[in-house]
Amino acid sequence: MCIRDSFIGVSTCLKPGAFATSMNARKQRNLNEFLVRLLEGKALTTLLMREMVLKSVNYDEAVSAMTTAKTISGSYITIAGIKENEGTIITRGRDGAVSSKKLSEETWYLAKCNVDDEVVDDARTKSVNKRMTNLGQKNATLRTILSKVLLKEPLFNDWTVTTILMKPERSYYNSIIAADPL
Numbered sequence: 001m002c003i004r005d006s007f008i009g010v011s012t013c014l015k016p017g018a019f020a021t022s023m024n025a026r027k028q029r030n031l032n033e034f035l036v037r038l039l040e041g042k043a044l045t046t047l048l049m050r051e052m053v054l055k056s057v058n059y060d061e062a063v064s065a066m067t068t069a070k071t072i073s074g075s076y077i078t079i080a081g082i083k084e085n086e087g088t089i090i091t092r093g094r095d096g097a098v099s100s101k102k103l104s105e106e107t108w109y110l111a112k113c114n115v116d117d118e119v120v121d122d123a124r125t126k127s128v129n130k131r132m133t134n135l136g137q138k139n140a141t142l143r144t145i146l147s148k149v150l151l152k153e154p155l156f157n158d159w160t161v162t163t164i165l166m167k168p169e170r171s172y173y174n175s176i177i178a179a180d181p182l
Helices: 031-039 045-055 059-068 123-135 142-150
Strands: 002-004 007-009 012-015 019-025 075-080 087-093 096-102 162-167 172-177
Touching: 007 045, 012 045, 012 162, 012 172, 019 045, 019 059, 019 162, 045 059, 045 075, 059 075, 059 087, 059 096, 123 142, 142 162, 142 172
Parallel strands: none
Antiparallel strands: 002 007, 012 019, 019 075, 075 087, 087 096, 162 172
C-alpha cells in the first residue's frame, strides 16, 4: 500500500497466478458530491482496490468486487485474469459499474484511454486502436505492444507518469517510469 502526496491505497496490483488490476481516474464532475460522499464514509477507489486484491482469489471475484461497490468517485478499472478471454475494463460511476467491456473470441484486445466510450474523437484511443489493429493478434507480445503501441505518441506523452505491463499467469510485473514526468 502506498501513502504519499495525499494518495492512499493501491492503483495497480498483480496477484500472482490469479489476476492483475489497474485503476485510472475518471473525470470528476462535481466536487461537492465528492466531498459529501467522503463524509458519508464511501470508499476511496484505491482502498477498494486494496481490499479487492486481499480478498479476491480469482478473476471472477475481482470483477464482481469492482463492479458493485459504492465509492466517492468514478474510475476505470482494468482486470486481467489467467485464462483465455479473462479481461475486463469497467467504467465505474460512484454507485458501481456504468459499463464494462470484456475480451471474447471476437475481441482480442481492450483499450481505455481515460475517456468514456461515447467520446469518439479521442486521439489516444484512435491511436491505440489503429496501432493494435496494424500489429495484429498474432504479433502481439508484451515487447511488441510496448514498443509499437504504448511507448508511442500520443499514448506516451509529457503527462505520462508510468507505463505498466502485467501478466498474472507468469507473475510478470514491469513498471516503466517516465524520465521526467510533469
